[in-house]
Amino acid sequence: MNGNGSIADDSMLFSRISQQGERRDKRGILDLIMDYYSHTEYQPTQEQINKDRFVFFGFIRCQPWMSIPAGILIQFCYGSVYAWSIFNGPINKAISGDDSHGNAEITFYIALGVLGITAAIFGPWIETNHPRKSGIIGLLVFYSGHLTSALAVSVRMISLLYFGYGFIAGIGLGIGYVSTIDAVSKWWPRARGTAAGIAVMGFGGGSLAFGAINRWLIDHTTLPLTFFILGSINFIVMLISIQFISPPPPGHNPDGVPIMESTEHHQHKQPAIAAIGALELEKGTQGTRPAAAIAAEQPTLHVSLGEALRSRDYWLLYVAFLANIVFSLVIISNLPRIIHNMFGMGRSVPQQPPIPAYIAVSIEGGFNMLGRVLTGMVSDLLGRKTTFMLLLTIQIIAISFVSVAIHADSFWGFLSLVWLATVCYGGGFGMIPAFLSDMFGTNNTSSCHGILLTAWSLASIVGGLVFTGILNHFLSHGSHAWEPHIYTANFMWMLVVVVVGFVCCLFVRASIRDRLFPALPNQILRLRIFGRVFRVLCLRHAPPVEVPPGRCKRHRKFMEFEYLTRAEEQKAWDEYLALRAVQHRLMKEPNDC
Structure with a gap:
């Protein structure tokens, strides 16, 4: 009876080992697939770069x-x-x-x-x-x-x-x-x-x-x-x-301001602006302003x-x-x-x-x-x-x-x-x-x-x-x-x-702009229509409107529609970039406290 029990135990042990091996194999295959789809950048050697300066079998x-x-x-x-x-x-x-x-x-x-x-x-x-x-x-x-x-x-x-x-x-x-x-x-x-x-x-x-x-x-x-x-x-x-x-x-393709995931805040998925030269705060009569970043209307998003x-x-x-x-x-x-x-x-x-x-x-x-x-x-x-x-x-x-x-x-x-x-x-x-x-x-x-x-x-x-x-x-x-x-x-x-x-x-x-702009707390929809931002705000949780004595009570609005002008959008975008630049600088500077 003990012998049969040991045989059964051994059988269960081999079964568990086999299942664990199968799990490792499956996990390994999945890891290989994820790795294959995660590395998508061509990195030529210097010898290959020199060869690519000529085409048609190196004659032209x-x-x-x-x-x-x-x-x-x-x-x-x-x-x-x-x-x-x-x-x-x-x-x-x-x-x-x-x-x-x-x-x-x-x-x-x-x-x-x-x-x-x-x-x-x-x-x-x-x-x-x-x-x-x-x-x-x-x-x-x-x-x-x-x-x-x-x-x-x-x-x-x-x-x-x-x-x-x-x-x-x-x-x-x-x-x-x-x-x-x-x-x-x-x-x-x-x-x-x-x-x-x-x-x-x-x-x-x-x-x-x-x-x-x-x-x-x-x-x-x-x-x-x-x-x-x-x-x-x-x-x-x-x-x-x-x-x-x-x-x-190499270096031929940079176009605009790269936006990358910050390694320090990767777990929070907070995008940080990487090109520090484009994000230095410009101090002048117009106040604080991220100069080169604002000049780039369509920076390229690198993810x-x-x-x-x-x-x-x-x-x-x-x-x-x-x-x-x-x-x-x-x-x-x-x-x-x-x-x-x-x-x-x-x-x-x-x-x-x-x-x-x-x-x-x-x-x-x-x-x-x-x-x-x-x-x-x-x-x-x-x-x-x-x-x-x-x-x-x-x-x-x-x-x-x-x-x-x-x-x-x-x-x-x-x-x-x-x-x-x-x-x-x-x-x-x-x-x-x-x-x-x-x-x-x-x-x-x-x-x-x-x-x-x-x-x-x-x-x-x-x-x-x-x-x-x-x-x-x-x-x-x-x-x-x-x-x-x-x-x-x-x-x-x-x-x-x-x-x-x-x-x-x-x-x-x-x-x-559309992908990085933070949503307003009461925003339920934002679209870009014909180059301008259209957004819908829900006022259900907004503070009640006070009615002065002697005036009729007004019906409270639950929805508000905004179609921003280009100037309004630009101002909001400048403020956002300035805030991100400050956050980026604080993240880079050592803590003096």
Whole structure:
């Protein structure tokens, strides 16, 4: 009996040791993940810094402007994914024998879905490594996806096509897209929106050119050879262009006044202004004033990646970004089908549309490209949040009237509204790297950008499946493909998503002032609308208003609304910075008591 008891005790002991080991393993894996997402700064050696002074295998001295055309060409090749809708009909016909029945369009959804997930996973790795290294890996994987796609079409395996172009090429897209855009934007700290917009312009331009290129290759060669030629051309162009991509030297990116977490008060999460030279109190006729800090209207906020991802502002921007892209993303992959069913040979009375579908896709790519560069420039002038809210407002208007255009059988009205929304779609991608850099610092841009691109995946996969599901629901219940209501139902849920995104964007605290301004004791809401602060105060707990004798009793106000002038806001901000400067000095000075 004692022997059995010891055996039981030993068994329990081994079980406890095993469980503790499993806990340590789990904790170790979690620690590794947290460590991976906590260190997001590229720290080159002096030897690497000297090498980066030259590009193109060390033969040409590096100049900041070189990153722009190189980034455009690389993004142009990656942007060929936007012209995928040209392949849907030919691939369906090659695999199933009917160009209108098949699932080739799912490949597009998988590719963009994998793109976002890859960007989120590899974001910290991209940030901590040389952009040329990650760029070469991205283009190699992207080329492998094209070769696998050629094999898939040859053997007529749709699952292999999903794996080749959807999964493998999607990984290459995720790595190459983020590494190129962020490397280019870091060269231009005072015009990040313009620099990123110009670079991302190439991605939108890819569909403009490849819509016609894909059609020509399909008509003059076989589908497998088309994928091989496209992949080879992209590989050569990107391999040459990536040689001109190099990170800026250390010290190139400081822009504005850095705001960091004080190590002494980290447990209390009290932000301290780090740049002491910018916070010295200026003594003069105008009184005490933090000179350089007040002069910097938009100082850059440097926080850790963990703090950025825990911020409600990040996730509000995430929802706003998703809302900005969902409509155009679904339309891009379905535009040929809509034109065919509503305005072409698939309608109840067949007719030729005014322009072929592939030309409409190419023109849409042009508006996509225009939106990327134009919005980036506008955001440098008007501010990121104001520009983003403008994009969402335009989309709300466009989606509201697109159903009207379809019911009115207005081909050009429909396309005009779709192209207008596409400008906003591209604009979101053009300014989002600069938006993130302004809000969370240049050292977190790639990581924050990568995780934000999962919204691209979500909008692509979920949006595409919901669109197709609603369409198939109506078709299975007796509706015809040329009836407008099967598309109107889809436009309605997209409109709701964009409205929600607009509301979320309204609550994003995009500037240093909005994020650091302490709330008043009775404040319940504060927003920045058209550059001015609007706040709502609750007076429920305010002291009662005394009524002089002989006067009627007044009803007490419970709410008060304030719309501060710029002068009032500036005065409050100056007082706040002066107070923080005093606190910072007291924290630094030794205690004499």
